[in-house]
Amino acid sequence: MPSALPLADPAPADGMLPASVAEGAGERDFGVYLHVPFCRVRCGYCDFNTYTATEIRGVKQSDYASQAAQEVALGARVLDAAGLPTRPAATVFFGGGTPTLLPAADLVRMLDAVRDAWGIAPGAEVTTEANPDSVDADYLAALAAAGFTRVSFGMQSAVPHVLATLERTHDPARIPSVVRWAREAGLQVSLDLIYGTPGESLADWERSLDVALAQHPDHVSAYALIVEDGTKLARQIARGEVARPDDDLQADMYDLADASLAAAGYAWYEVSNWATDPGHRSRHNSAYWTGQDWWGVGPGAHSHVGGVRWWNVKHPAAYASRLAAGESPAAGRETLDADTRRTEAVLLRSRIADGLPIALLEPAGRTAVAGLIADELVNAEAALAGRVVLTRRGRLLADAVVRRLLG
Incomplete structure (x- = not known):
């Protein structure tokens, strides 16, 4: 979720939506996205709305699950007042940031809030993103017991110097362990990769693909590194400290990824996403691509219901303040x-x-x-x-x- 918010109309303080959003709602799926804006370290390439402990003085991570639950309850009231039919969540996705920086019990509380407010559909997909160094076997087992079905690990690379350039903190040797623990807990596994990092060779990328495929994940995402304005990486490139990603090399890396994944039995279903079969596609992300409805919870989170799109205030302190005052945290919205x-x-x-x-x-x-x-x-x-x-x-x-x- 990019950190910059678009300019549009102000959102009403009560968050209420026009009655038009109910038109055709019975034909659309409903999902919930929960943004956890905390990270242990802010990676130099990241443009997402995330904060480390030193950046959010006066905001307690321990309060966040309760704040998110408040917004979920608000969302239920808003959708009910707009006349939408009751639709249990078909997908729930915890993103960030690093959701698993919070205790497992906090993620479970947030999921329970969704269950209490809207219900969770039978067979729903419930995903959390996780850094490989932010979970252990007990943590993953606790999530699975609470109804999580899927975990998406931010592997990014298997090559130490590439991870160092990206400022990722995990040891790549940990990947097999976290995948095994997730499997033992009964969770589906996705591995997220990034290619085109400055200094990464085609052989480096091939090594990362080989390590990822050796884990036999259900799903793989592979994204070209994009240098976002305002990031540390952009400043390093501007100063000539690292090279700008090479477009031709990134194209070769994409070709290699698609060929390697296809040979291993994975089919592409979106430009940057592959799955072993249709049942292992990310149903939550597919809902974004096909224009379904979702409520985004958390600082800077975006929502879309029935052609109305809105987004929350960015900073965790402002977000908490709005909710404490009984107001919607929405900062702006637009009708498409x-x-x-x-x-x-x-x-x-x-x-x-x-x-x-x-x-x-x-x-x-x-x-x-x-x-x-x-x-x-x-x-x-x-x-x-x-x-x-x-x-x-x-x-x-x-x-x-x-x-x-x-x-």
């Missing part, structure tokens, strides 16, 4: 018009393997599909069946594809 929703559907659905229905495109976009097929960016067979599905080359040039589809 039909053109914006169509644009976002093209942007997001074109990135997934299920594809973008060609019928959603404007005439200029439909006309562009033939050229995209000729350029080997879009799968011809899928297009004949009425959907835009990217080829591997198209995935590398996804932003360019979207620009052509939008005319």
